[in-house]
Amino acid sequence: MQGEFPKTYDPKGIEERLSEAWEKEGLFTPPRGDRAENYVIVIPPPNVTGKLTLGHVLDNELQDILVRFHSLQGKNALWVPGMDHAGIATQVVVEKKLAREGKKKEELGRDGFIEEVWRWAREHRAIIRRQHERLGFAADWSRERFTLDEGLVRAVRTVFKHLYDKGLIYRGLRIVNWCPRCHTAISNEETEYETEQGYLWYIKYPLEDGSGFITVATTRPETMLGDTAVAVHPEDEKYKALIGKYLTLPLMNRRIPVIADEVVEKDFGTGAVKVTPYHDASDFEIGERHKLAKIRVISDKGVMTEAAGAYSGKDRYAARKAIVADLESQGLLEKTEPYRLSAAKCSRCHTVIEPLLSEQWFAKMKTLAEPAIKAVRDGTIGFYPERWRNLYYHWMENIQDWCISRQLWWGHRIPVYTCKSCGKVFASIDEPMMCPGCSGKALEQDPDVLDTWFSSWLWPFSVMGWPEETDDFKRFYPTSTLVSGWDIIYLWVARMIMAGFEFTGQAPFNQVFFHVMIRDEKGRKMSKSLGNSPDPFDLIERYGADALRFGLLLITPKEQDVLYSEERIKVGRNFANKLWNSARLLDSLRDGDKAAIPDDPTPMEFWMLARLARTARDARELIEAHDLYSAAKMIYTFFWHEFCDWGLEFTKIAKKDARPISAALYVLKASLAMIHPYMPFITEELWERFGFGSSRLYKDSWPQLEDKYSAGDARVDALVEMVTAVRTMRAELGIAPDAKISVSINVGDDLYRFLQEHMKYLELAKIEKLERTKAKPHPSSGAVLPWGEIYLPLSELVSAGKLNLQAERTRLSKELEKLASEIESIKRKFENEEFLSNAPDEIVSRERERQDSYTKKAARLSELLEGLK
Ligand SMILES: [Zn+2]
Numbered sequence: 014m015q016g017e018f019p020k021t022y023d024p025k026g027i028e029e030r031l032s033e034a035w036e037k038e039g040l041f042t043p044p045r046g047d048r049a050e051n052y053v054i055v056i057p058p059p060n061v062t063g064k065l066t067l068g069h070v071l072d073n074e075l076q077d078i079l080v081r082f083h084s085l086q087g088k089n090a091l092w093v094p095g096m097d098h099a100g101i102a103t104q105v106v107v108e109k110k111l112a113r114e115g116k117k118k119e120e121l122g123r124d125g126f127i128e129e130v131w132r133w134a135r136e137h138r139a140i141i142r143r144q145h146e147r148l149g150f151a152a153d154w155s156r157e158r159f160t161l162d163e164g165l166v167r168a169v170r171t172v173f174k175h176l177y178d179k180g181l182i183y184r185g186l187r188i189v190n191w192c193p194r195c196h197t198a199i200s201n202e203e204t205e206y207e208t209e210q211g212y213l214w215y216i217k218y219p220l221e222d223g224s225g226f227i228t229v230a231t232t233r234p235e236t237m238l239g240d241t242a243v244a245v246h247p248e249d250e251k252y253k254a255l256i257g258k259y260l261t262l263p264l265m266n267r268r269i270p271v272i273a274d275e276v277v278e279k280d281f282g283t284g285a286v287k288v289t290p291y292h293d294a295s296d297f298e299i300g301e302r303h304k305l306a307k308i309r310v311i312s313d314k315g316v317m318t319e320a321a322g323a324y325s326g327k328d329r330y331a332a333r334k335a336i337v338a339d340l341e342s343q344g345l346l347e348k349t350e351p352y353r354l355s356a357a358k359c360s361r362c363h364t365v366i367e368p369l370l371s372e373q374w375f376a377k378m379k380t381l382a383e384p385a386i387k388a389v390r391d392g393t394i395g396f397y398p399e400r401w402r403n404l405y406y407h408w409m410e411n412i413q414d415w416c417i418s419r420q421l422w423w424g425h426r427i428p429v430y431t432c433k434s435c436g437k438v439f440a441s442i443d444e445p446m447m448c449p450g451c452s453g454k455a456l457e458q459d460p461d462v463l464d465t466w467f468s469s470w471l472w473p474f475s476v477m478g479w480p481e482e483t484d485d486f487k488r489f490y491p492t493s494t495l496v497s498g499w500d501i502i503y504l505w506v507a508r509m510i511m512a513g514f515e516f517t518g519q520a521p522f523n524q525v526f527f528h529v530m531i532r533d534e535k536g537r538k539m540s541k542s543l544g545n546s547p548d549p550f551d552l553i554e555r556y557g558a559d560a561l562r563f564g565l566l567l568i569t570p571k572e573q574d575v576l577y578s579e580e581r582i583k584v585g586r587n588f589a590n591k592l593w594n595s596a597r598l599l600d601s602l603r604d605g606d607k608a609a610i611p612d613d614p615t616p617m618e619f620w621m622l623a624r625l626a627r628t629a630r631d632a633r634e635l636i637e638a639h640d641l642y643s644a645a646k647m648i649y650t651f652f653w654h655e656f657c658d659w660g661l662e663f664t665k666i667a668k669k670d671a672r673p674i675s676a677a678l679y680v681l682k683a684s685l686a687m688i689h690p691y692m693p694f695i696t697e698e699l700w701e702r703f704g705f706g707s708s709r710l711y712k713d714s715w716p717q718l719e720d721k722y723s724a725g726d727a728r729v730d731a732l733v734e735m736v737t738a739v740r741t742m743r744a745e746l747g748i749a750p751d752a753k754i755s756v757s758i759n760v761g762d763d764l765y766r767f768l769q770e771h772m773k774y775l776e777l778a779k780i781e782k783l784e785r786t787k788a789k790p791h792p793s794s795g796a797v798l799p800w801g802e803i804y805l806p807l808s809e810l811v812s813a814g815k816l817n818l819q820a821e822r823t824r825l826s827k828e829l830e831k832l833a834s835e836i837e838s839i840k841r842k843f844e845n846e847e848f849l850s851n852a853p854d855e856i857v858s859r860e861r862e863r864q865d866s867y868t869k870k871a872a873r874l875s876e877l878l879e880g881l882k
């Protein structure tokens with residue numbers, strides 16, 4: 014691209030233009046029949062529920078970095094995008110939308126409601142796709158998939174039938190997590206626990222013979238209406254004599270037995286527990302062992318049923334209140350204690366879960382888990398960081414059957430049919446025309462849908478067209494890396510591994526890269542339902558997509574979850590500006606020079622190339638080890654503090670003697686390639702502007718330099734250190750910025766000769782003259798460096814009026830006094846027992862650091878002051 018080089022960088026115009034251009038060119042669609050090695054990622058499909066959060070941006074950004082990095086390694090990179098129909102989540106948001114319009118889904122009917130959700134899904138798929146493009150993600154949209162599209166429907170039904178016919182899917186009556194708001198069963202993994210302040214109510218159950226009471230404690234008194242026994246431990250001396258007797262259930266006047274069961278803990282609470290088999294998982298098991306009746310007192314909607322007697326028709330919490338009041342007035346409430354409980358809530362709508370007995374479809378997971386555990390153990394699938402393997406093993410080794418049915422309308426309908434003529438129940442991949450048993454035509458399909466994860470767990474191969482043996486499936490499966498937050502290790506990652514082995518006989522990916530989660534200032538995960546994520550598109554508007562990407566990455570070191578701060582996004586913006594401005598400077602110097610390594614590099618050029626070689630090698634290794642954060646910091650430091658701070662300055666000086674700037678242009682070109690995975694837009698723009706390649710930067714290559722550069726050049730290192738030290742001394746002494754100075758050094762012959770020959774570079778510290786000395790001049794300032802000593806003789810500056818020695822001595826003495834009193838006050842703190850025992854660790858260690866740095870500074874000031882005498 015030609016034209017003037019704009020003075021300031023305008024991310025918006027450039028980013029929008031490039032994302033359109035990439036899309037039009039089909040840049041991210043791998044060529045057909047390329048023989049290069051593949052690198053494939055499938056996106057964790059975002060839910061079609063709404064806009065992206067910062068968490069999504071980070072998750073996708075990491076994938077994009079890997080995809081672009083591997084493309085720069087010469088691989089055939091493919092990133093398959095798509096979205097999740099997200100059964101319950103989407104149904105909830107559409108129900109809420111209807112509610113705002115004063116409508117109910119029942120009024121629309123099942124088909125009408127599904128139509129409505131499809132409309133929502135289509136609209137949001139388009140929005141989410143545009144958002145991904147705006148962020149510069151290198152996804153191949155020609156391969157976009159949706160977890161409810163035709164191919165996925167076929168994959169889901171194939172898998173269901175396979176497991177059903179194998180006897181791994183069954184219908185069972187179990188206590189499930191029921192959400193009374195969403196009106197469906199949900200899996201354990203979809204419930205979240207919140208600590209809440211509740212109560213423990215102690216209720217007296219009278220013995221039938223009038224000889225006394227047994228007291229039970231409960232946090233859910235409304236369930237007592239469904240009690241069918243009270244259980245005690247068989248060895249409990251307190252209750253031993255009462256086993257086999259009967260109690261009168263208060264409020265219901267039902268006769269219930271006192272039974273003995275080993276699971277009751279003698280020392281917990283009163284040692285006696287009420288048993289409600291319909292509404293509690295462990296009570297259900299006690300009930301099965303003792304053949305107790307199961308009485309349902311709470312409905313699907315959280316309302317008390319007919320069986321709840323006088324409380325029938327009341328909401329569960331209203332019933333709770335009434336029951337407690339009635340017990341109290343009857344003198345059957347022994348006491349009420351505040352109690353911190355961990356409340357299970359629906360992760361979608363935050364309604365308190367009601368455990369209840371329900372007939373649902375379950376998948377047996379135990380046999381599926383075995384090869385999946387083995388594959389992680391033997392390294393077939395690598396986990397990064399490795400520590401997540403423990404969580405994975407723990408869950409997989411204790412894996413429970415998976416409740417896969419949901420009482421929803423939006424989702425994959427369960428492909429099980431019942432023949433109305435002969436009663437045969439069967440699963441079918443295609444819509445069946447007749448009963449395979451009696452050829453009857455009257456068939457009824459199960460009304461429920463499958464858990465949304467029942468399609469997501471097939472994602473890595475279903476997006477490639479499985480169960481058909483498509484070209485994509487043969488060419489791009491198994492995939493390379495899965496990028497995921499650790500929070501869905503059970504819900505998704507583990508299940509995909511199991512599905513991969515069961516249905517394709519292979520691991521679905523070679524490695525899993527678990528990244529940290531971004532949290533808000535309160536430490537909460539950013540989520541749509543909490544509404545605590547800053548709008549990423551607002552940040553893009555203000556700072557640009559590149560800045561947002563780079564800034565976000567800088568807050569995510571690999572080990573712990575991080576708190577969001579907008580300051581980091583500004584760091585990203587500043588880096589983009591630095592990149593732009595330095596490129597612009599080189600553009601103004603280039604005079605037709607081409608980016609290339611010169612045949613006869615100067616020591617300065619060699620040094621710059623050596624720094625580049627090391628950065629390119631180390632950053633590549635870090636990215637390969639999935640440490641994208643450290644690689645970014647390394648590239649950033651190289652570009653800003655080695656290339657811009659020194660390389661560019663050397664280049665400007667050499668250019669004055671007509672030295673071509675090819676080496677600097679080469680470093681810029683290589684830097685663009687290294688920064689590209691992180692900041693794709695600005696790097697592509699500059700790449701075009703400089704005409705660095707005939708193709709897009711995305712298809713170019715990661716820099717790799719000859720081995721000879723690995724050694725570097727210690728003489729240039731010494732020059733850099735010397736300029737830095739002299740600049741520091743000038744600042745310490747307040748020497749006028751324009752004052753030229755001379756410097757005395759005590760170094761070896763070679764280095765002295767080198768510095769003499771490269772005097773023009775010492776201009777960077779305004780050094781005019783360089784002398785050799787063995788003795789320290791007076792008055793002077795000085796510094797000791799690994800390769801020798803340098804002195805700044807001061808008498809000339811004094812006589813030229815560039816330095817007032819007396820004023821400088823007074824200033825330094827005052828500064829020393831101030832430091833001494835600071836050091837003294839810190840010392841007093843450390844002598845104070847109270848401070849040491851009460852102050853938090855971080856305060857104590859901060860004080861120690863202050864003490865350290867002040868002491869060092871004081872030593873340096875005394876040295877300076879000594880030199881001025
Ligand atoms: Zn819910």
Ligand SMILES: [Zn+2]
Pocket residue numbers: 432433434435436437448449450451452453
């Ligand atoms: Zn039949």
